[in-house]
Amino acid sequence: MAVTTSPTRPRVLAIAEAANPEWVSVPLVGWSLASALREVADVHIVTQVRNRDAFLRAGLTEGRDFTAIDSEAIARPLWALAERLRMGEGKGWTMVQTINAIAYPWFERLVWQRFGPGIRAGKWDVVHRITPLSPTISSSLAGHCAKAGVPFVLGPLNGGVPWPQGFDAERRQEKEWLSYLRSVYKLLPGRGATLRHAAAVLVGSRHTEGEIPARHRPKTIYLPENGIDPSRFNRVAAPEPGVLRACFVGRLVPYKGPDMLLDAAAPLLRVGRLRLEVIGDGPMRADLEAQAARAGTGAAVTFHGWKAHHEVQDIMARCHLLSFPSIREFGGGVVLEAMALGVVPLVVDYAGPGELVAPGTGLKVPCGRREGIVRDMGAALAALAVDPSGLPAMAAAARARVQDKFTWQRKAAQVAEVYDWLRRDPSGPAPKVF
Missing domain, CATH: 3.40.50.2000 (Glycogen Phosphorylase B;)
Known part of the structure; x- marks a missing residue:
């Protein structure tokens, strides 16, 4: 050999x-x-x-x-x-x-x-x-x-x-x-x-x-x-000005919390102050679509299903935030992918995502029971919808952290x-x- x-x-x-x-x-x-x-x-x-x-x-x-x-x-x-x-x-x-x-x-x-x-x-x-x-x-x-x-x-x-x-x-x-x-x-x-x-x-x-x-x-x-492979995640996020745009990327399964995200975001989605892009598929998809319809938020939520890699980063790059309330994520690779693009992560402070998001590079909510996560993530989204001025600095810091460490x-x-x-x-x- x-x-x-x-x-x-x-x-x-x-x-x-x-x-x-x-x-x-x-x-x-x-x-x-x-x-x-x-x-x-x-x-x-x-x-x-x-x-x-x-x-x-x-x-x-x-x-x-x-x-x-x-x-x-x-x-x-x-x-x-x-x-x-x-x-x-x-x-x-x-x-x-x-x-x-x-x-x-x-x-x-x-x-x-x-x-x-x-x-x-x-x-x-x-x-x-x-x-x-x-x-x-x-x-x-x-x-x-x-x-x-x-x-x-x-x-x-x-x-x-x-x-x-x-x-x-x-x-x-x-x-x-x-x-x-x-x-x-x-x-x-x-x-x-x-x-x-x-x-x-x-x-x-x-x-x-x-x-x-x-x-x-x-x-x-x-x-x-x-x-991160820079050749695979090589875009820089450029969300359009105006309404706050967030994305969720991952399998639609219970521990990743997409239902909690829909509950947290519902007040903003209903009044047009937030757009949500859901990228991924899984056994919860039909229930999530029904949940969005019941809440009157369906027009502000797009369920994209599975997408090829280049399509994923194209959609993410149009967003300000990765909203990711997973409560049992070992590594959290999608958080790094978002940071590499300059999409600010909003995560539950637990396990992999909680360790990847350093101060100034994203936002974290405490890991508690379901109602607490929904409340805190909703409050974080509402604050950003009122004043998104801090997002560009966090996006730049997130990209720098990935380049330096990841x-x-x-x-x-x-x-x-x-x-x-x-x-x-x-x-x-x-x-x-x-």
């Missing part, structure tokens, strides 16, 4: 079981980070065979740039089982992660069979498992690498944000029965061994950082997992600081890269 090397750049074996430039969510994160790391290190990506064709279409050469591991004998039937057990498309995420935790060890076993001899021989300076992002899935590679004397980097890990109080109905609608038992993963022996053997653990949220046992905290490094190029540079630390003196304090 050919690997292009440099005397100064680290040689990195990047494990990204989920990595695909043509998909969204975790696979896109895996692809984006692994690809960006090729600019700062000599990287060979190891992924699952289902991603092979997309890698080839993206211009990578199999054998030189990446290896596709065929774990389908185990992965395919277990994935089919997960799809049956989740009881609805887009539901039962905890169930899917549980099944993935059963299937994934076989993938790592095949990776070790293929690359173990090279790792033991010192062919790689660092082994970095980028995906899975879930902190519930352990890694046998961590122990193998520790025995071989090769630093193993885990993460960015993120997930498992608790459901806020008062949203049990939404939790049941999402078929999240297993989420009540999720914390059991902390008792599994593989988790302790993985954290013990890892040389560095990248944590994508403060919640995940807080779940790492104290004895392992010195080697944890905070680094939100989401990033492009994939910047992410790669942040991870490269971790690699340099491990190669130079891992006994010293872990770097603060964010």
